[in-house]
Every structure is written in C-alpha cells, then in structure tokens.
Amino acid sequence: MTTLTETPSNKNVSGQPGAVQQKVKASLGRRHRQEKLFRGLGLSAVLISLGLVALLFINIFAKGLPAFWQSAITLDIYFDPAIISISDKPVQQAAESDNDFRKRHIEWQTEIGFINFNRLILESLKQILPDGAAYPRDLQRIVTSGERFALRDMVVKDPSVIGKTLRLKLLTDANIDVWLKGNIDRSLPDHQQQLSARVRQWADQLAEQGRIKNSFSFALFMNPDSRSSLASAGLAGAFMGSFYMMLVVIILAVPMGVAAAIYLEEFAPKNKLTDLVEVNINNLAAVPSVVFGLLGASVFIGWFNLPMSAPIVGGLVLSLMTLPTVIIATRSTLKAIPPSIRQAALGLGASKMQAIFHHVLPLAVPGILTGAILGIAQALGETAPLLLIGMKSFVASVPGSPFDQSTALPVQIFLWQGNELRNFFETRTSAAIIVLLCMMISLNALAIWLRKKYEKRW
Amino acid sequence: MSNLSLMVVLLALMAIAYQLGMVRSRKVAAVNPGLRMHSRPHHYGMMVGLWAVLPAFFILLAWNWLAPGVIQGMVMAQLPPEIAAQGSNELRVVMRRIANLAGNFGVVSDAQNWELAAAAYLQALNNTSKLLLTGIMAAIAAAGLLAAIRNINPQLRARHQVERAMRVLLVLCSTIAILTTIGIVLSMVGETLKFFSFVAPADFFFGTTWNPRFSTVGVGEQGSFGLVPLMAGTMMIAFIAMLVAIPLGLMVAIYLAEYAPAKLRNTAKPVIEVLAGIPTIVYGFFALVTVGPFLRDMGMVIGLDIRATSALTAGVVMGIMIIPFISSLSDDIITQVPKAMRDGSLGLGATKSETIRKVVLPAALPGIVGAILLAVSRAIGETMIVVLAAGNSPSLTANPFEAVSTVTVTIVNQLTGDNDFASPQSLVAFALGLTLFVITLLLNVVALVIVRKYREQYE
Numbered sequence: 001m002t003t004l005t006e007t008p009s010n011k012n013v014s015g016q017p018g019a020v021q022q023k024v025k026a027s028l029g030r031r032h033r034q035e036k037l038f039r040g041l042g043l044s045a046v047l048i049s050l051g052l053v054a055l056l057f058i059n060i061f062a063k064g065l066p067a068f069w070q071s072a073i074t075l076d077i078y079f080d081p082a083i084i085s086i087s088d089k090p091v092q093q094a095a096e097s098d099n100d101f102r103k104r105h106i107e108w109q110t111e112i113g114f115i116n117f118n119r120l121i122l123e124s125l126k127q128i129l130p131d132g133a134a135y136p137r138d139l140q141r142i143v144t145s146g147e148r149f150a151l152r153d154m155v156v157k158d159p160s161v162i163g164k165t166l167r168l169k170l171l172t173d174a175n176i177d178v179w180l181k182g183n184i185d186r187s188l189p190d191h192q193q194q195l196s197a198r199v200r201q202w203a204d205q206l207a208e209q210g211r212i213k214n215s216f217s218f219a220l221f222m223n224p225d226s227r228s229s230l231a232s233a234g235l236a237g238a239f240m241g242s243f244y245m246m247l248v249v250i251i252l253a254v255p256m257g258v259a260a261a262i263y264l265e266e267f268a269p270k271n272k273l274t275d276l277v278e279v280n281i282n283n284l285a286a287v288p289s290v291v292f293g294l295l296g297a298s299v300f301i302g303w304f305n306l307p308m309s310a311p312i313v314g315g316l317v318l319s320l321m322t323l324p325t326v327i328i329a330t331r332s333t334l335k336a337i338p339p340s341i342r343q344a345a346l347g348l349g350a351s352k353m354q355a356i357f358h359h360v361l362p363l364a365v366p367g368i369l370t371g372a373i374l375g376i377a378q379a380l381g382e383t384a385p386l387l388l389i390g391m392k393s394f395v396a397s398v399p400g401s402p403f404d405q406s407t408a409l410p411v412q413i414f415l416w417q418g419n420e421l422r423n424f425f426e427t428r429t430s431a432a433i434i435v436l437l438c439m440m441i442s443l444n445a446l447a448i449w450l451r452k453k454y455e456k457r458w
Numbered sequence: 459m460s461n462l463s464l465m466v467v468l469l470a471l472m473a474i475a476y477q478l479g480m481v482r483s484r485k486v487a488a489v490n491p492g493l494r495m496h497s498r499p500h501h502y503g504m505m506v507g508l509w510a511v512l513p514a515f516f517i518l519l520a521w522n523w524l525a526p527g528v529i530q531g532m533v534m535a536q537l538p539p540e541i542a543a544q545g546s547n548e549l550r551v552v553m554r555r556i557a558n559l560a561g562n563f564g565v566v567s568d569a570q571n572w573e574l575a576a577a578a579y580l581q582a583l584n585n586t587s588k589l590l591l592t593g594i595m596a597a598i599a600a601a602g603l604l605a606a607i608r609n610i611n612p613q614l615r616a617r618h619q620v621e622r623a624m625r626v627l628l629v630l631c632s633t634i635a636i637l638t639t640i641g642i643v644l645s646m647v648g649e650t651l652k653f654f655s656f657v658a659p660a661d662f663f664f665g666t667t668w669n670p671r672f673s674t675v676g677v678g679e680q681g682s683f684g685l686v687p688l689m690a691g692t693m694m695i696a697f698i699a700m701l702v703a704i705p706l707g708l709m710v711a712i713y714l715a716e717y718a719p720a721k722l723r724n725t726a727k728p729v730i731e732v733l734a735g736i737p738t739i740v741y742g743f744f745a746l747v748t749v750g751p752f753l754r755d756m757g758m759v760i761g762l763d764i765r766a767t768s769a770l771t772a773g774v775v776m777g778i779m780i781i782p783f784i785s786s787l788s789d790d791i792i793t794q795v796p797k798a799m800r801d802g803s804l805g806l807g808a809t810k811s812e813t814i815r816k817v818v819l820p821a822a823l824p825g826i827v828g829a830i831l832l833a834v835s836r837a838i839g840e841t842m843i844v845v846l847a848a849g850n851s852p853s854l855t856a857n858p859f860e861a862v863s864t865v866t867v868t869i870v871n872q873l874t875g876d877n878d879f880a881s882p883q884s885l886v887a888f889a890l891g892l893t894l895f896v897i898t899l900l901l902n903v904v905a906l907v908i909v910r911k912y913r914e915q916y917e
Contacts, residue, residue: 024807031809038811042713045706046722049730049785052778056733059748060740259631267628279906281635286832286902287895288839290866291642294891297873298645320638327635353621381737384841384866388873388887410739417743417846426747433740444735 060437064430070217070231071177073143073206075124077151078165083119086111089159112156117148121170128211129202138199142206144173146229171219172212174230174424176203180212183423194421220431224398225412230421235432237398241311241391241406242380248315248402249322249379254372256319257326264327265334266356285324292321293385301389308390312402317385322375329371333364366454370447377443381436383410409436460588464518464595472507475603479506482607483616490612497617505616508623509606514599521591529583536579538572556580642895649888656882657683662889668852668863670872670883683886685893687854691862695773695844696837698858702777704830707784714785715792716814727786734782742846745775750847757859764859767849773858776843780833787832791825791912792818825912831905835898841866865890 090108092101121143126132132139147170154161175194178184180203190197206212223234268274296317300306306313337360345355386392391411399406407415413432419425483502487495495502530553534542541552552573559577610616654662665684710730714723750766753774757764764770795818803813819826849861852868872887 031812035809035811038814039713039717042709042717045709046713046718046726046730049706049710049733049781050726052781053729053733056736056740056744056778059744063747256631256634259628260635261632263625263628263632267625268632277632277636279903280639282906283899283902284635284638286835286898287642288836288841288866288898290839290841290869291646291891291895294869294873294888295638295642295645298649298888299641302645302879320634323635323638351617351621353624377735381735381739383737383739384845384870387870390874392874410737413739413743414842414846417746429743433743436737437740440735440737 057437060430060433063427064432064434066181067427067431068217068220068434069214070219071172071180071207071212072169072215073172073212074167074169075121075143075211076127076165077120077124077168079151079155079162080120080123081163083123084115084117084155084162086115086159089156109156112152115152117151117155118145120151121148128206128209132202135198138196138202141173141195141199142176142202144171144229144231146223146226146232147171169215171217171231172203174421176212177231178421178423179203180207180214181427183427194423220428224396225394225407225415226396227394230419230424233416233428235409235412235435237395238407238409238412238432240398241314241395242408242410244311244399244402244406245315245318245408246376246380248312249319249376250372252316253319253322253326253375253379257323257372257375258330258368260323261327261330261334262356262361265331266352266360281324281327285328288384289321289382290384290388292317293388295320296385296389307403307405309393309395309405309407310403311399311406311408313389314386314391314406314408315402317389318379318382321382321385322379325375325378326368326372329374330364330368333367333371334360336367337363363456366450370451373443373447373450377440377447380443381410381440383408383414386411387414409439461518461522464592465515468511468515468518468595468599471599471603472511475507475510475606476500476503478603478607479503479610482506482610486610486612493612495612496615501617501620502610502614504620505614506603506606506610508620510599510603512623513602514595517595517598518591521587521594525587525591529580529587532583533576533580536576541572560584646888646892646895649885650892652880653882653885653889656885662886666854668868670886681883683882683889685865685890687852688863688865688868688890690854690856691769691848691852692838692864692866694769694856694858694862695776695848695864696834698770698773699776699780699837700830700834702774703780703784703833706777707781707833708788708826710781710785711788711792712814712819715789716810716818727789731782731786733779734786736779738779738840738842739846741775741779742842742844745771745843745847749775762859765849765861767847767861769848769858769860769862772844772848775847776837776840779840779843780837783833783836784829787829788822788826791822791829791909794825794913795821822912824908828905828908828912831901831908835901835905838901839866839894839898841870845870865894869894 087108090101090104092098096104118140122136122139125139125142129139150170151168176199179186179195179200184194193200195203203212219232220234221239222236223232224237226233264274264277268277296313300313300316301308306316341359341363342355345359346352350358386408391407392415393405393407394415395405395407397404409432413429413436416425416429416432480499480503483495483497483499487493533553533556534549537552542549544552556573556576557580559573560580662683663685665682666686667682667684668687669681670683671681710726714727718726746767750768750771753768753771754764754766799817799821800813803817804810808816844864844867848864848867850863850867850871851861852863853860855862869887869890872884872890875883878884
C-alpha cells in the first residue's frame with residue numbers, strides 16, 4: 001500500500017479534500033446533466049417508436065375505415081317482360097340425359113346474356129330523374145356497371161321475378177362514391193373532375209333525397225376483383241387464394257418442420273453434418289423472400305410444370321419459407337422440456353420413439369402451435385415471392401380449388417394501390433390492409449394467448 | 459385414376475390395413491397363449507399399413523417421374539420424319555400442340571391430320587399408362603398387405619420396423635431444409651449461367667448503365683445489364699434505413715433494458731415488436747401515400763427538391779420497419795452482459811449512463827454488430843417497400859432525394875413483365891437473385907458467427 005500513497009485516489013481516502021476530489025465534484029454537475037440527457041434520449045427513442053406504431057395504425061385506419069361503407073342507391077326496378085323476353089327456364093325432363101339438359105340450360109343462359117339488363121336500371125332512374133331521359137350517357141354513370149349482372153343473376157336464379165317491381169339497393173359508380181365522400185376536391189374545375197357537372201348535381205340531389213345512402217359494403221367481402229366495375233371490386237377471390245395457400249402451408253410446413261425439429265433435437269448425432277444442417281436452417285430463415293420467389297418460378301413452374309398463378313405453387317413457396325421458422329420454434333420448445341421426462345419414460349422401458357411421441361411431444365404442443373401460428377402469420381403477409389410466380393395477374397373469379405388462378409390478400413393490396421382511380425382505391429386499399437392486419441393481429445393474439453395459457457416453467 | 463384419387467385410395471387402404479393387422483395380431487396371440495407377442499397390437503397394425511402402402515406409393519412416385527418421358531418418346535417416334543427432324547425448340551412447340559389437342563385444352567386452329575393422329579395416340583397411351591399404373595399399384599399393395607399379415611407371429615419385431623420407418627421419415631423431413639438451399643443455388647446458378655451466355659460477367663458486374671430494353675430477336679440490340687446502379691441504389695437505401703434504425707433501435711434497447719420500469723418494458727416491448735409483424739406491403743403503401751408526400755412537402759418548405767418516391771422515402775420507412783429488429787436483438791444482448799460488470803462500474807462511482815457507455819456497450823459491441831449485420835442483410839433483401847416507394851429509376855446517382863432502383867425491384871420488374879422466360883431480360887433476374895443471395899448469405903454467416911461467439915463468451 002505504501003507505494004500507492006503518491007496516487008491521487010489515496011489522498012482522497014485520507015480525508016484531505018485533494019485536487020482530484022474537487023475535480024470530481026466540479027464535474028458532477030456536468031455528468032449528471034449528461035446522465036439526464038442520455039436517459040431522455042432513451043425515453044424519447046421509445047416514445048418515437050411507439051408514436052410511429054400509432055401513426056401507422058391511425059393513418060391506415062383513418063383512411064380505410066370509411067371504405068367499409070359505400071354509397072348505394074335505392075331503386076324500384078321493374079323487371080319489364082318487354083325487355084326480358086326469354087323462354088321459360090329449362091327443367092330436366094325424365095327422359096333427358098344430364099348432358100342434354102346442361103346443353104339446354106347453357107343455351108338458355110346464352111339467351112339471357114343478350115338481354116340488356118342495363119335498360120332496367122336506366123328506366124328506373126328515369127322515373128326519379130325526369131330530366132335524365134335526354135342524357136342517357138350521363139344516366140349510365142350513376143349505377144356501377146357490375147350491377148346489371150346482379151340483376152341477371154336474380155333472373156337466372158328465379159325467373160318468377162319477371163313482371164314484378166322490386167326495391168333494390170344498387171352500388172353507385174365509384175366516382176359518385178368519391179364525390180359524395182368528399183375524396184375529390186369539389187372546387188376543382190370541370191375538366192379535372194371525373195364526372196360531368198350534371199351527374200354531380202344529380203348525385204347531390206339524390207343524396208339529399210336519401211336515395212343514395214352510405215351503407216355497409218358487402219361487395220368488399222363477397223365479390224372478386226373487378227376492373228370494369230370498380231365500385232364492386234372485392235376481396236373474395238384474394239381471400240380464398242390466401243386461404244388455400246395457408247392450407248397448403250399448414251399441411252406441409254407444420255408437420256415437416258416439427259418432424260425435422262424432432263430429428264435434429266432428439267435423434268441427430270452431434271457431427272459436422274448436423275452442424276451444417278443447423279447453420280443452413282438459420283441461414284434459410286434470413287434469405288430474402290424474393291429469392292424464394294425465384295426458386296418457385298424456376299423449380300415449381302419451370303421444372304414441375306405446375307400452373308402459374310395458382311395457390312398451390314404459392315403455398316409451396318410459402319411453405320419452404322415458413323419451414324425454418326417452425327423448425328427453430330419447435331427446437332427451442334423441445335430444448336426447454338427437461339430431460340427428466342425423457343429419462344423417466346426410458347427408465348420404465350419405453351423406446352426412444354415412444355418416449356418422444358408419447359411424453360415429450362404432448363408437452364411441447366403449445367410451444368409448437370405458437371411457433372406455427374407466428375410462421376403462418378408471416379406467410380400470410382408475404383407479397384414479393386408471390387409476384388414472381390405470377391399471382392400478380394388480374395383474376396376476376398373466386399378460385400374453386402388450389403389449382404385455379406388466383407391472387408392473394410397482400411397481392412390484391414399491391415394491385416389496388418396501383419389502380420388509376422386513386423381517389424377511390426386509396427381508401428379501398430386501406431380497407432384491404434385493415435382486413436389483412438386484423439387477420440394477422442388475431443393470429444398473433446391467438447399465439448400470445450396460447451403461450452400465456454399453457455406456458456410452463458420447468 | 460388420377461394421382462390425387464390414387465393417393466386418397468392409398469390412405470384409405472392404410473386405415474383398413476391397420477385394422478386388419480391389429481385383428482390378426484390379436485388372433486395370433488389368442489392361438490399361442492404360451493408365447494408373448496413382441497409388440498403391441500397397434501404396432502402390428504402400423505407395420506401392415508406401411509407394408510401395404512409404401513411400396514405402392516414408391517411405384518406411384520417413380521411412375522410419375524418416368525412415364526411422361528417414355529410416353530413423349532413413343533409419340534415422337536410416331537411423328538412424320540420431316541417433323542421429327544426439327545430442332546428441339548420447334549419440337550417442343552409441336553409436342554405442346556399435340557398435348558393440347560389430346561387434352562381438349564383450348565381449340566388449336568387448323569390441326570393437321572398427323573397432329574390429330576399423334577394426339578389420339580398420346581391420349582391412348584396416357585389412358586393405358588393410367589390403367590397400367592392402377593393395376594400395378596393394386597397388385598403390389600395387395601401383395602404387401604397379404605405378406606405382412608401372414609408374417610405376423612410372436613417373434614416378429616413389428617415395433618422396430620415401424621420405428622425405423624418413422625426415423626427415416628424424420629430424417630427425410632430434416633433434409634428438406636438442405637434440399638431447399640440446394641434447390642435455390644442450383645436453379646439460380648443454372649439460369650445465371652444461361653444469362654452469362656448472353657452477357658459477359660464483367661459487363662454485368664461492372665457495367666454502369668442499366669437499360670435491359672425489351673426482348674429483341676436480333677443479337678445486336680441487346681441493351682445493357684450493368685449491376686452498379688442497382689447496387690448503388692440498394693446500398694443507399696440500406697444506409698438511410700440504418701441511419702434511422704440504428705440510433706432509434708439501439709436507444710430503445712438501452713432504455714428498455716437498463717432504465718425502464720418493468721411495467722413500461724412489458725408494454726412497450728411487444729408494442730414496438732408489432733412493427734416487425736406488419737407485412738411489408740403495408741409499409742410500402744404507408745411510404746407511398748403518407749411518408750413520401752410528407753417528405754416532399756417538408757422539402758418544399760426548406761427549399762429542397764425531394765421526389766415523393768425517392769431513396770429517402772424508401773429508406774426512412776424501411777428504417778422504421780427495422781427498428782424492432784435491432785431493438786429486440788440488442789436488448790437480448792445487453793441483458794446478457796453480466797451484472798457484475800455493471801456493479802463494478804457503479805461501485806467505482808460512475809453514473810448509470812457512464813456505465814452503459816463505457817462498460818456495457820463495449821462488452822456488448824460484438825453482439826450488437828452482429829445484430830446490425832443481420833438488419834443490413836434484411837434491408838438489402840427487402841422488396842415491397844422499395845417496389846412501391848423508391849421510384850424505380852435505375853440511374854447512378856448520389857442524391858438521396860432522387861428516385862433510384864434496387865436489385866430486388868429489378869428482379870420483380872424483369873420477371874413480371876411480358877418477357878420471354880428464356881430471354882436475357884428474364885434470365886438477368888436470376889443473376890441478380892444469385893448476387894443478392896450470396897451477399898445476404900455472407901452477411902448472415904458473419905453475423906451468426908459473431909453472435910454465437912458472443913453468447914459463448916458470457917455463458
């Protein structure tokens with residue numbers, strides 16, 4: 001200790017207020033200010049990040065929520081037999097074969113296809129807009145063009161409506177929705193407006209009369225995408241596409257991932273090869289998703305000749321992407337289960353297989369489910385690989401099987417955000433995003449709930 | 459029968475065989491009361507099920523692998539000699555036409571007589587092949603089932619057989635991950651080599667203009683495929699993203715790990731991690747509709763000319779996306795630093811922030827660097843944000859307020875356009891993909907090695 005007497009710190013200890021102690025004291029104010037500053041920086045970083053989450057959600061919800069309601073016009077449609085002049089709906093005769101009947105039915109439908117259902121709508125509009133008769137072109141722009149097919153389908157389903165007058169709620173044109181919601185600047189000069197002055201005035205007038213009302217948009221959920229009739233474009237096709245893909249992911253990625261994890265965690269000998277597999281899985285989890293799209297395009301479509309744009313290919317690609325997530329989650333769950341469980345089973349004479357499948361795996365189910373759900377949520381929101389396997393193409397029908405052409409929810413968002421009618425599709429896209437986010441949040445909430453409910457600390 | 463119905467039938471057969479095996483084993487046990495059966499009844503059931511279904515299933519796989527080639531060869535042998543003498547590309551078109559005719563797909567206009575004949579032949583062959591396959595599978599399944607049932611006796615080690623089969627299944631599943639990597643590498647290397655037969659590798663890696671044009675018939679007008687502007691755009695956006703994400707993410711991690719009361723930590727951490735779960739297309743839309751116009755207006759106020767879709771927009775939004783990535787990884791790493799180190803520093807009179815800056819952070823630095831590398835690799839591979847918000851203009855610029863293009867955007871553009879799949883315009887996507895794969899692979903491997911070393915250090 002004697003050698004240390006010269007050092008400044010020792011002088012402090014001796015009780016004499018040395019130069020160093022004074023230096024420390026003098027610096028204290030600055031250092032405490034620094035402490036406060038650092039702490040403040042940390043807190044503001046947290047607040048900024050939380051603020052960004054809030055900003056993102058508020059922004060999307062404020063834009064998208066109004067799109068769940070859409071203007072629709074209430075019209076009394078008279079199914080005029082003079083316009084709908086068709087033969088009776090064919091009924092299968094006792095002696096008729098299925099094929100012949102189908103042929104006759106198709107002929108009947110072709111006949112219906114020639115009928116101008118739009119005239120029913122126009123006639124009805126003329127009743128409430130007396131000055132409309134002179135401007136049929138403007139009148140056409142009130143009701144969206146897809147609604148004539150809704151009328152046709154009503155007749156096909158039940159021909160007895162012919163000759164009756166029904167009070168129906170029809171979607172208005174997308175531009176009218178935009179105008180009435182104020183999503184376009186009302187003061188813009190005429191040539192920049194999408195609608196002519198007359199139609200705009202009609203729209204205001206009808207809205208004032210209560211004929212055009214904002215009502216819940218079932219079209220958004222029930223219809224497939226549409227390009228000719230923008231107001232009736234919906235998410236049904238994309239939703240089914242995503243559903244089929246998730247089905248493929250659940251059937252393929254989850255069992256395979258769990259099996260792989262069981263082998264790697266419980267059976268695999270520790271050697272170079274298993275090390276390689278492990279590094280490989282960690283790497284796959286970080287490979288950019290667009291690379292998986294390239295894999296899908298060249299292997300599944302190029303080599304295996306699977307159909308382009310089909311949910312089965314999308315599901316396969318997403319399965320490969322989700323596999324590492326499931327494997328990693330399952331392995332960490334298996335790792336957390338204490339070896340005493342295995343030893344107890346083995347000690348009572350169970351084989352290794354029996355010990356794992358009868359005793360370890362049941363305990364790991366909640367953890368595996370949590371990992372699987374998070375993987376599925378991630379796959380649900382993935383867009384880039386799907387663009388590369390052709391799911392970007394416009395599909396106007398709801399896919400009936402995983403082998404049909406289809407889009408997916410995130411791809412539908414991508415397609416809609418690029419639509420020319422920005423005023424309408426900005427809100428529509430936000431609404432689609434809300435649907436997607438709600439699905440993802442409920443999946444995540446389910447995972448958290450599972451974890452909370454069954455979590456066991458050993 | 460189609461493949462799908464064959465598989466359904468196989469599954470049903472497996473269930474039946476399982477029951478048969480169980481019944482048989484019980485009978486055998488009843489007949490030999492003195493002998494103990496080696497395995498439980500359900501093991502015998504599973505064994506019989508496997509014997510009935512697996513061989514037939516392998517036949518199905520092999521048939522689907524080999525039959526199309528054999529059938530195609532037989533049809534080609536029947537073609538008129540002047541048609542068969544054509545090049546492989548023309549032949550492929552011919553075979554596609556014949557297949558369409560045979561499957562009644564679309565109406566092929568003005569089908570020739572020899573085409574119709576070949577189509578009929580193809581159809582007949584296909585039908586025969588299906589019949590033959592169904593027959594062979596039925597015979598083999600029946601043989602396997604009967605042999606397995608007759609084989610049941612008290613000494614038969616059924617459980618061992620079943621467990622061996624399960625083990626093989628587990629091994630197969632764990633090789634899928636490797637197969638995926640091999641598939642990625644092989645498919646991309648193959649297409650990339652094809653691309654390099656059109657464009658010299660040096661022109662690709664060091665070219666400074668990106669102007670692929672459209673597919674052209676002639677060879678002279680090929681366009682230029684220079685990687686440099688795309689790489690520059692990618693790096694610029696990743697850099698901007700890191701400028702946003704590293705300070706915010708790191709400070710969040712430090713605050714939550716060291717200062718925040720448990721209550722704040724338990725709520726703020728999951729909320730910020732929500733950012734990581736949001737699909738990237740949502741970020742892209744947010745950037746395009748909200749952030750881009752906001753930055754442009756801000757620029758106008760200050761007097762800067764900022765494009766609404768620019769490297770800045772994409773970078774800022776990507777930075778927001780990456781915040782939780784950096785914050786949760788760094789959080790884990792900071793909490794792993796032993797408490798003794800903190801206590802030592804605090805005991806010597808250092809303030810908390812001094813302890814963090816001079817003791818905790820240097821100790822955690824390797825791990826944090828690893829986390830940042832992982833985040834960079836993510837930023838480079840991110841696609842949808844840049845597709846929507848970076849402006850897609852492949853010019854070499856150092857101005858972050860200009861529109862740029864990136865590797866990922868170009869992959870999407872080149873493969874989703876109307877290009878022929880065998881043209882350099884499409885093939886370049888695979889060359890870009892391979893480049894991207896190699897870069898992210900290197901970053902990931904380095905990061906994982908660093909993080910793992912760091913973990914071992916404090917374990």
